[in-house]
Amino acid sequence: QAVASALFPHPDQVPTPDRPPIDPVALLTPLPTRVPPTPTATIQPTATPTSLPTEQPAIEPTIQQTAEAVSAPANPIEPVTIPTVRAPGPTQAARSTPASNEGIDVLITLARQEYQGWNNCGPATLAMNLSVFGWQGTQYDAAQFLKPDQEDKNVSPEQMAAYARAAGFNALHRVNGTPERVKTLLRYGLPVLIEKGFEPEADLGWMGHYELIVGFNDLKQEFVAMDSYLGPYQSVPYDQFDKYWRQFNRTYLIIYPNDYADIVTQVLGDQLDDPTMWGGALATAQQEAAANPDDPFAWFNLGTTYVAHNDLSSAAAAYDHARQIGLPWRMTWYQFGWFDAYLGVGRYDDVLALADATIKVTGNVEEMFYYKGLALKALGNPGGARSQFELALQRNPNFAPARQALASL
Known part of the structure; x- marks a missing residue:
């Protein structure tokens, strides 16, 4: 941790709330009759890329990409040997833990490996996913729109x-995924892009990461992933897969x-169906928080799920409990439901405290300036809000929520 502290001066964890601990038991009461609405607390980006890579070739389906029927056949894809892909250097080679060739159930071999550039995990993984369907762009094409600021x-x-939609594909963003659903999609030649926790090196600490799941092996009890940091066709043991996936509410993307x-x-x-999905996510988060009351990720997922139910008071209480247990200091970089919850219940000081703690470590998360601006606006400081929205847009001119908030002043 000494190296991490020298490279990234930071607090040990996310700041805790300035209020007494709560009794969280009430948050675990099932709500079977509640029909959750579509989440409305966060303004979602609506901008589309102004320029995309050149015209894409027609998609040529193969046996690994399509299925003859909707019902899953017993063996829709013949097992194949993992292709050999050379690492670009000894550093990347040393990180690699290749999946086993023995007993592979399903393997999609159409993804083009991309080792991520600096801070480019998302665009690199997205480019690998799109390449399965013939897209010829690279992570840098995607990054021009997704993160104009390299930092x-x-x-x-x-x-x-x-x-992905702007590039001509369909794309679904879902939560509360399951390993079995991932396997079923793989059987039909559809890779699954997941967001997960990541601890690749002890000195760097916990962080968020994307992986493209392209296969599985029940014999060896592992998924196979294209990983922009570790390398192609990496082994992801089943127990490690869910341990880290659940830290992001089992979020996944299907692009097709x-x-x-x-x-x-x-x-x-x-x-x-959003209400059904979020209803299941609520049940999962409640069960996991009850089974392990000291797990901050379970309580954080519960908070995010309550935001989706538009129960912002319960969401804020769940987030409070997660913070009191202790969350990794990078958590504010990736998930923003807690900002929505605190804004919704009028706890603007918590929004400012979380945003300022993040900005002190890094000024390259545009969402922090956006949420800080919303808090300042609610506190009657439109000038300060304007300044924060402008700072967000300086870092990412394509960040539509900040542009919309600025226009509303």
């Missing part, structure tokens, strides 16, 4: 989905051409 620490799943629409509809079923 930007995060690209959200919804921003990546918006880019029109040919796959019926398959995706069949595989996802009721998970295409």
Whole structure:
């Protein structure tokens, strides 16, 4: 940790709330009759890329990309040998833990490996996903729109989905995924892009990360991932897969051409319905928080799910409890439901405290300036709000929420 502290001076964890601890038991009461609305607390980016890579070739489906029928066949994809992809240097080679060739159930080999540039995990993983369907662009094409500031620490799943749609594909952003659903999508040649926690090196500490899941192996109990940091066809043991995926509420993206629409509809079923999806996410978060009351990620997921239910008071209480247990200091870089919750219940000082603590470490998360601006606006400081929205747009001119907030002043 000494190296991390020298490279990235930071607090040990996210600042705790300035209020007494709560009794969280009430937050674990099931709400079976509640029908959650579509989340409305956060303004989602609506901008589309002004320029995309040149015309894409027609998609040539292969046996690994399409299925003959919607119902899953017993063996829709023949097991294949993992291709050999040389690492660009000894550093990347040393990080690699390749998946086993023995007993692979499904493997999609159409993704083009991209080792991420600086802070470019999101665009690199998105480029690998799009390449499965013939897209010829690179991570740098995607980054021009997704993160014009090279130092930007995060690209959200919804921003990546918006880019994929603008490139001519369908894209679904879902939460509360399951390993079995991932496997089913893989059987039909559809890779699954997940957001997860990541601890690649002890000295760097916890961070967020994207991976493209392209296969699985029940014999070896592992998923196979294209990883922009670790390398191609990496082993992700089943227990490690869910341990880190759940830290982001089991968020996943499915990107696909029109040919796959019926398959995706069949595989996802009721998970295409937001109230049903968030109802399941609430039950999962409550169960995990009850089973392990000292798990901050379970309580954080519960807060995010309550935001989706528009129960911002319960969301704020769940986030408070997660903070009191202790969250990794980078957590504010990636997920922003807690800002929505605190804004919604009038706790503007908490928004400012979290934003300022993040900005003190890095000034390259545009969402911090956006939320700080919203808090200042609510406190009757339109001049200060304007300044923060402008700072957000300086870092990412394509960040539509800040542009919309600025226009509303």
